Amino acid sequence: MTFSPALEERFAKLLTSYPPGRQRSAVVPMLLYAQDEIGHVSQELVEEVACRCGVTPLQVDEVIGYYSMLHRKPLGKYHVQVCTNISCQVVGGEDLYGHAARTLGIGNKQVTPDGLISLEEVECMGACSWAPAIQINYDFHHFVTRERFDQLIQALRDGTYQETA
Amino acid sequence: MRYNVPSPLETRIISQRFDLPNSASIDTYLANDGYVALRKAIGMAPEAIIDELRASSLRGRGGAGFPTGMKWSFVPRNTGRPSYIICNSDESEPCTCKDRLLMENDPQQLIEGMLIAGWTIQSSKGYIFIRGEYRYQIEIMERAIAEAYERGYLGKNVLGTGWDFDLYTHSGAGAYECGEETALLESLEGKRGVPRLKPPFPAVAGAFQSPTILNNTETLSTVPVIIRMGGADYAALGTPKNGGTRLMCVSGHVNKPGVYELPLGFPLMRLINDVCGGMRNRKKLKAVIPGGSSAPVLKAEECDIPLDFDSIAKAKSMAGSGGILVLDEDTDMVAVALRTIKFYAHESCGWCIPCREGTTWLKKVLTRFHDGGGRSSDIDLIAELANNMLGRTFCALGDAAAMPTAAFVAKFRDEFEAYLKRSSAAVEPELAVV
Amino acid sequence: MAAPVNLTIDGQKLQASPGTLLINAAKQAGISIPAFCYYDGLALQAACRMCLVEVEKTPKLQVACTLPVAEGMVVRTDSPQVRQARKGMLEFLLTNHPLDCPVCDKGGECELQDMVFRYGAGQSRFIEPKVHVDEKQWSPIVYYDAPRCILCYRCVRICGEGLGVSALGIGNRGVVAEIVPNRGDHLECDECGACIDICPVGALTSGTYRYKARPWEMDHVGTICTHCSNGCKTTLGIRNGQILRANSRDHSGINGEFLCVKGRYAFDFNEHPGRLTSPLVRSDGEFKPVSWAQALAAVAQRFTELRVKRGNFAVIGSNHTTNEENFLLQKFAREVLRTSNIDHHRTGDVAGLIHALDGRTNVLASTDDLYNTKAALVISSDLAQEQPLLAFQLRANWRHHKAHVYAVTPGPVREDNYATTARAEPGNEFDVFESMRERLAKEPELVILFGDAIKGGRIARLVSFGDSLGIPVKYVCLVDYSNSRGASDMGLLPHLLPGYRSVSDSGLEPGLNYDQILAAADLDALWIVGANPLARQSLASPNAFLVVQDLFLTETARQASVVLPAASAYEKNGTFTNVCGDVQKLSRAAKTMGTKSDLEIIALLAKEMRQDFGAAKPEVVFDEIRRSVRGYDVPLTVIETGGAAKTVLLDGRPQVASRNGHFRVDTDANLIRSARNTLFTSGTLGRFSQMLSSVIEAPGALYRDPRKQPEVREGSVQVETVKQGQ
Ligand SMILES: Cc1cc2nc3c(=O)[nH]c(=O)nc-3n(C[C@H](O)[C@H](O)[C@H](O)COP(=O)(O)O)c2cc1C
Ligand code: SF4
Ligand code: SF4
Ligand code: SF4
Ligand code: FES
Numbered sequence A: 001m002t003f004s005p006a007l008e009e010r011f012a013k014l015l016t017s018y019p020p021g022r023q024r025s026a027v028v029p030m031l032l033y034a035q036d037e038i039g040h041v042s043q044e045l046v047e048e049v050a051c052r053c054g055v056t057p058l059q060v061d062e063v064i065g066y067y068s069m070l071h072r073k074p075l076g077k078y079h080v081q082v083c084t085n086i087s088c089q090v091v092g093g094e095d096l097y098g099h100a101a102r103t104l105g106i107g108n109k110q111v112t113p114d115g116l117i118s119l120e121e122v123e124c125m126g127a128c129s130w131a132p133a134i135q136i137n138y139d140f141h142h143f144v145t146r147e148r149f150d151q152l153i154q155a156l157r158d159g160t161y162q163e164t165a
Numbered sequence B: 001m002r003y004n005v006p007s008p009l010e011t012r013i014i015s016q017r018f019d020l021p022n023s024a025s026i027d028t029y030l031a032n033d034g035y036v037a038l039r040k041a042i043g044m045a046p047e048a049i050i051d052e053l054r055a056s057s058l059r060g061r062g063g064a065g066f067p068t069g070m071k072w073s074f075v076p077r078n079t080g081r082p083s084y085i086i087c088n089s090d091e092s093e094p095c096t097c098k099d100r101l102l103m104e105n106d107p108q109q110l111i112e113g114m115l116i117a118g119w120t121i122q123s124s125k126g127y128i129f130i131r132g133e134y135r136y137q138i139e140i141m142e143r144a145i146a147e148a149y150e151r152g153y154l155g156k157n158v159l160g161t162g163w164d165f166d167l168y169t170h171s172g173a174g175a176y177e178c179g180e181e182t183a184l185l186e187s188l189e190g191k192r193g194v195p196r197l198k199p200p201f202p203a204v205a206g207a208f209q210s211p212t213i214l215n216n217t218e219t220l221s222t223v224p225v226i227i228r229m230g231g232a233d234y235a236a237l238g239t240p241k242n243g244g245t246r247l248m249c250v251s252g253h254v255n256k257p258g259v260y261e262l263p264l265g266f267p268l269m270r271l272i273n274d275v276c277g278g279m280r281n282r283k284k285l286k287a288v289i290p291g292g293s294s295a296p297v298l299k300a301e302e303c304d305i306p307l308d309f310d311s312i313a314k315a316k317s318m319a320g321s322g323g324i325l326v327l328d329e330d331t332d333m334v335a336v337a338l339r340t341i342k343f344y345a346h347e348s349c350g351w352c353i354p355c356r357e358g359t360t361w362l363k364k365v366l367t368r369f370h371d372g373g374g375r376s377s378d379i380d381l382i383a384e385l386a387n388n389m390l391g392r393t394f395c396a397l398g399d400a401a402a403m404p405t406a407a408f409v410a411k412f413r414d415e416f417e418a419y420l421k422r423s424s425a426a427v428e429p430e431l432a433v434v
Numbered sequence C: 001m002a003a004p005v006n007l008t009i010d011g012q013k014l015q016a017s018p019g020t021l022l023i024n025a026a027k028q029a030g031i032s033i034p035a036f037c038y039y040d041g042l043a044l045q046a047a048c049r050m051c052l053v054e055v056e057k058t059p060k061l062q063v064a065c066t067l068p069v070a071e072g073m074v075v076r077t078d079s080p081q082v083r084q085a086r087k088g089m090l091e092f093l094l095t096n097h098p099l100d101c102p103v104c105d106k107g108g109e110c111e112l113q114d115m116v117f118r119y120g121a122g123q124s125r126f127i128e129p130k131v132h133v134d135e136k137q138w139s140p141i142v143y144y145d146a147p148r149c150i151l152c153y154r155c156v157r158i159c160g161e162g163l164g165v166s167a168l169g170i171g172n173r174g175v176v177a178e179i180v181p182n183r184g185d186h187l188e189c190d191e192c193g194a195c196i197d198i199c200p201v202g203a204l205t206s207g208t209y210r211y212k213a214r215p216w217e218m219d220h221v222g223t224i225c226t227h228c229s230n231g232c233k234t235t236l237g238i239r240n241g242q243i244l245r246a247n248s249r250d251h252s253g254i255n256g257e258f259l260c261v262k263g264r265y266a267f268d269f270n271e272h273p274g275r276l277t278s279p280l281v282r283s284d285g286e287f288k289p290v291s292w293a294q295a296l297a298a299v300a301q302r303f304t305e306l307r308v309k310r311g312n313f314a315v316i317g318s319n320h321t322t323n324e325e326n327f328l329l330q331k332f333a334r335e336v337l338r339t340s341n342i343d344h345h346r347t348g349d350v351a352g353l354i355h356a357l358d359g360r361t362n363v364l365a366s367t368d369d370l371y372n373t374k375a376a377l378v379i380s381s382d383l384a385q386e387q388p389l390l391a392f393q394l395r396a397n398w399r400h401h402k403a404h405v406y407a408v409t410p411g412p413v414r415e416d417n418y419a420t421t422a423r424a425e426p427g428n429e430f431d432v433f434e435s436m437r438e439r440l441a442k443e444p445e446l447v448i449l450f451g452d453a454i455k456g457g458r459i460a461r462l463v464s465f466g467d468s469l470g471i472p473v474k475y476v477c478l479v480d481y482s483n484s485r486g487a488s489d490m491g492l493l494p495h496l497l498p499g500y501r502s503v504s505d506s507g508l509e510p511g512l513n514y515d516q517i518l519a520a521a522d523l524d525a526l527w528i529v530g531a532n533p534l535a536r537q538s539l540a541s542p543n544a545f546l547v548v549q550d551l552f553l554t555e556t557a558r559q560a561s562v563v564l565p566a567a568s569a570y571e572k573n574g575t576f577t578n579v580c581g582d583v584q585k586l587s588r589a590a591k592t593m594g595t596k597s598d599l600e601i602i603a604l605l606a607k608e609m610r611q612d613f614g615a616a617k618p619e620v621v622f623d624e625i626r627r628s629v630r631g632y633d634v635p636l637t638v639i640e641t642g643g644a645a646k647t648v649l650l651d652g653r654p655q656v657a658s659r660n661g662h663f664r665v666d667t668d669a670n671l672i673r674s675a676r677n678t679l680f681t682s683g684t685l686g687r688f689s690q691m692l693s694s695v696i697e698a699p700g701a702l703y704r705d706p707r708k709q710p711e712v713r714e715g716s717v718q719v720e721t722v723k724q725g726q
């Protein structure tokens, strides 16, 4: 498989970050970074990572099933994650998630037909004091109201959204 | 950047640089006491460093509150084998959002803390295990690490000591259980984040089966402060056996939720009323979850306590990760109990039977109960199931799920019973049989 | 040894050595602590939490399967609290477990069922919907039913730790966690079924046995596997004379719980429709079924005629027949037919090894030695493929005792995962040994296992290398089939009598060997018992009277004048000697109408030729073997009780044969050739196993790296088998 030079560079760094013979350590970060580039964890990627890290594809499979951020199916270009865990829940997180599902017309872990946006109800994302919170890809948005949510979605659709991470 | 206005009541030691312009840059750091502690530590014997930590009565900020000095003293030194420093930045305990701030606003402080740990056990490699969702924070840490390499604080021959120390970030990929120290180590080795049998403890056989110091982000970020100001002075800020300050993450129904650095022993009611501007919409306080979602809930009348490990434990809850969720009179406690158990069911790694099956069963009962299908026997069933998990699971996640659940039922039984009155199944016991 | 630890369990005072796990200490005292995930010899999991016990002075219940005993420990395994915990655990387990015991294959042998019965959790308070997941077929052999799985991880560990295959893993997280196979939706593995056998519940079931029978409807007969030379004990489940399953039911054999795909599933050749059930006599170029009496009379008559005419006889024996049959066959050849032209397909040079070690003792390793030796060197064998039990034993030795294992092989082998291995081109092995010399010489002892690359004169060279290490060395000459060793020991050799005595002791000259027999143009009669030489070689005496005893109409049988349908090894009593010289008993489990055991056939033929061969009973012949064959004077009780008795071919006294200088080492290296069977082939026999031909695994493939897999997978292994067939 070929990846972007930046990703290749990251892989090279990853593989030397761990003690000798411990390349297996790179499996999880490699999968996540590669998923960000190609959109999901494909079978081809599984075998590539297995080969580069010196493990079996089964060992990679086991890992993919375990971590909730690794997806076998493509997500939207923008993955919108709404936290409904308790700090968010008590200040409107569940309401916000319901609003998101209705406005986007998709359910949990589904993708809009144009492939632009996917939605996920997620666990605490570490923004509890500034709840309710959402993440768009890796960007945090705090104190999100329905109106703020609608503006963000509009920006995604207009292509005016700027990613920080 | 911080996302809330600081409070004048704070004691800002580890967050002292948070509001400086360009706070994450090494120049800002160096201009504000940066790397003073490392230089000092380099002149100290390992035992002396550990003594300072002991004197500081610093207790782990990750959740368990274990005395950090003691933990470091367990790590065998001079074994001739490699040893590792691991920072737990998995920060996934619901209600907790402080490690993120430490990385975003003062990454060098964390690096310095890890360097001091590394110097103490003469380790030459460290990893910062950061939850996958924190990509932005990973990037900040990586920039900071690069800066530290450039200035000679990391890499070969740190500060001319002849000692090498390399530091790396390591991304998780979505798993609360990877915050549990041994599951974290498994994850670091590229495996499923399933906890390991203890003993051996990570101090002896941790990362790559080698001696390891493993601490929370905040714990390690506090180390430079302690070395700089001296353990005794740091300890004096808090209460006996509960030294210093910690970042308290307040969320829920207060006027000014936010992360505030306060000394241990700070009264909970003062935190709510004075630091956080009181209850939102003048509502009455109903309950507080004082240490992340794993901590058993306190009823309003139990909240007149100081916020330190021992006092909260005395109130039969725990200080945990420092996440404090304040709930007002309108809160539906059944809904909060349900959302809590949903989290644990989702995050149970599945390794052991009581946690895997217990959390899911509880989730199913509570879901049905919440959705109006509750039966009178359910309330006791929930309590009993939690009891059948307590103390019997492989790791503490099972307890973290069972304890709050049992507390919700015990303390808010009236709310559960009120639900029953609205329930359609209360008098039809066979309704849900499959 | 450190001083034993004193502890009290359920009021019983006992001692255990330090480090003993509480669960095992209790077992020694006759107290059984329930366990699902704990399994002797496999990694500790502490996952099922069934073994919780009360330990005084500790507030929480303790996990007995991981807790080492400690001085003064006071334990209660049956207190109300403990019982309540177990009941609670079972109740948790049953929330996701379908209650389909009446149709489950494991019914009657299920550990979960037993425990629910003991601790009572049958009445569930769980009224929520259960998650249903369809059962999956992972291979012709392995089926997985996720809802029944209790996630004890025994299967994962036996496959990874035990077999070194690591084909099973854990997928998903939390309550939807399940066992997953190595190829996404299917398995590519040894197909050994160890995972199925070790599963405490009915989550893993086997394609061969599914829904066929309940355990209590079968008779269980312990016997020896008929495929390779390792001699695993297998318990056949029989209903109405038919073999329905094979497993290592009571773990009482030399193989413990181990069996490979052949031992566990390739018994189905026994019921292959191609089984011969009637003697056939050729007339006018066509086979005609005849009665046994007619067939035997025809053979006896022709043999007698030729004997009178001093005709030229030759006999080829089998790698699959019992010691008794082999003994009788050579006796018949030598005493009745007065010929030394007798041989068998030699798959390893056992005679060469005996010759090279003549006069010594304690130099032949037993099966047990492989599990206990401090170090072992494997030469030119892909052990996991060709000698599955030996590979398993060595691996277990490494896991449990940290034994050092070395392997010198031409290609990659599974031992690469843990052993010190080196590649050596065939012929170059000795150079590689030299490079290992220093390390080998530091070992306290060594067992050397060698395949057919070391034969003839090279064996002496190997032994002198062994001697030069200056440490005690034992040897195993690897052979292929279930009684290859016995064929050699019983004198199915042109130059050696049973026990490797010189043929001259019988007043005969050495005869023709295997290749010479087939190449001889002047044979009058050739008698082939349980062998298929004509699959690869042709017969130079087309007019010879050819008598073939076999299970199937093989390439050889097809050219016969008379074909006698033989019983299989699962259909007779007798003994086999395994590759390490351990003698074990075969017990008749099944019967195919119309067949006779080779022993019976030989005896009937003798009778028909008016020769007094005594009673044709295996026990009687074995008694004669014990009295007359050197090294076979083994304790009968061991054999009769289903144990393995070690033969002592080398007892320190020089062999008569070599003293007389008659112990000829065959210099024709070509004579000794391994069939290179893989896990999925078993010479001619394997071709008649549906099960073996239904698996997709490529023979000899390493499953570790997908890139090492062939691009196109063979639909079956049959093609290979024919080429490699015996
Ligand atoms: C289920 C579970 C989740 C945990 N998550 C975290 C976490 O996200 N961050 C953390 O620092 N500690 C977490 N811990 C605590 C760690 O196991 C460990 O005690 C801590 O990182 C040690 O550092 P400290 O002594 O500095 O607190 C968790 C523990 C459990 C049982
Ligand atoms: S208690 Fe058991 S299932 Fe739960 S997270 Fe720990 S090990 Fe995994
Ligand atoms: S059949 Fe044998 S090799 Fe295959 S998965 Fe099961 S234990 Fe592993
Ligand atoms: S399939 Fe059987 S052996 Fe494997 S984990 Fe499930 S219950 Fe245990
Ligand atoms: S609970 Fe929503 S971010 Fe923590």
Ligand code: FES
Residues within 6 Å of the ligand: C034, C035, C036, C037, C038, C045, C046, C047, C048, C049, C050, C051, C052, C063, C064, C065, C066
């Ligand atoms: S047998 Fe001890 S936890 Fe499973």
